[in-house]
Amino acid sequence: MSGVPGPLAEHLFRREAGRMVSALVRLLGPRHLALAEDAVQDALVRALEAWSFGGAPRNPGAWLMRSARNRAIDLLRWQGRRVRLAPELERALLEAEAGAAVADAEPAAGGDGHAIADDELRLMFSCCDPLLPSAAQVTVILKYLCGFSVREIAQGSLTSEGAVEKQLFRARRALEAQERLFEVRDAAQVRARLPAVRSAVYLLFSEGYHGAHPRLAVREDLCHEALRLAVLLTRLPAADGPETRALVALFCFLAARLPARQDDDGQLLLLAEQDRGRWDRALVAEGLRWLDRSAEGEALTAWHLEAAIAAGHATAPTFEATDWGAIRRLYDVLWRLDPSPVVALNRAIAVGMAEGAEAGLGALAALDGAGRERLAASPFLPAAVAEFERRAGRPERAVAHLEAALRLARNPAEAAVLARKLAACRG
Secondary structure, three states, X not given: OOOXXXXXXXXXXXXXXXXXXXXXXXXXXXXXXXXXXXXXHHHHHHHHHHHHHHOXXXXXXXXXXXXXXXXXXXXXXXXXXXXXXXXXXXXXXXXXXXXXXXXXXXXXXXXXXXXXXXXXXXXXXXXXXXXXXXXXXXXXXXXXXXXXXHHHHHHHHOOOHHHHHHHHHHXXXXXXXXXXXXXXXXXXXXXXXXXXXXXXXXXXXXXXHHOOOOOOOOOHHHHHXXXXXXXXXXXXXOOOOHHHHXXXXXXXXXHOOHHHOEOOOOOEOOHHHOOHHHOOHHHHHHHHHHHHHHOOOXXXXXXXXXXXXXXXXXXXXXXXXXXXXXXXXXXXXXXXXXXXXXXXHHHHHHHHHHHOHHHHHHHHHOOOHHHHHHHOOOOHHHHHHHXXXXXXXXXXXXXXXXXXXHXXXXXXXXXXXXXXXXXXXXX
């Protein structure tokens, strides 16, 4: 190839950046987190420059790891330290080139059942220092291991970019005070850190599925990486259990829709517009198996309810045949467990689909002020109001709300969907 297209480069870099930071931090220690991130960023910049002329190498991941390793050694030299870590970095490079990453490996027979085989997942647990607030734990994982921008983290967590910057500063100071990575090995430590890791993996999937990226509305690589990490959690005895299995089920149901979320021209398709014949039925079946496994015991968590809602959509033969009454009842329970603005919004939409447009508008109007404030930067609330105004036979009101939603669109794909709806209401 004579060059590297932007989407391909971003796909590759997003996939590799977290793994390279993980490998370097594991070797250098968390106090060199900033150095590891700088080395990886420099490697990515060099790749863009080199590959735009000569094309990508046969093994891009190994090229990037070698470049990041060399840059890390240079930075250590400039800091006046002896480069005693070069042999370890060299071994990491050789492992990457040989494809020896153990991303999908099971714990070795007879080994420590609580040891974490995957470098990226190991560093996720290590970043979840109980001394840090849970939100800061999730933020540092998304920034340094998943490659999210501050803007993407703020959008995904419905908070401000300033708040995210403060969380990152405090979290990095706490991590850099450690001489070496904290190895999470015993069951109690895994369970203590598991909620933050699961939340980060969930946000990773969400950003891929309907994130705030300025150009790309759907990033399948992020979705599949989140699914991979969630499955790895089920292979760790202390992390496996009903809640983790429900998370895997949810990802399977949503990932099954990915082939139909965009048309052949790359236009985003809403659930009602999707060709369900293109859904991955094998993934739906896999989701149902995980959902069944998640029902062991008496636990009922938000992940169970989200997975059950996704299963209701995945198993409905058509959009019109969806059992919206059942989905509304699931949202009622979910909202009692997790009264977040996003859950409240989705519950209101389910009310409208089950009971009619006026009921939906009433439920949307009942959203509290704090919820409205946190949803104010996204187009979803005005778009939902517009849809129910249209269904109620008031297209002129729908137009006003769609215009408001269009001003909040986060990328061209979202804007195109809203523009399409706006044209239909005006026509």
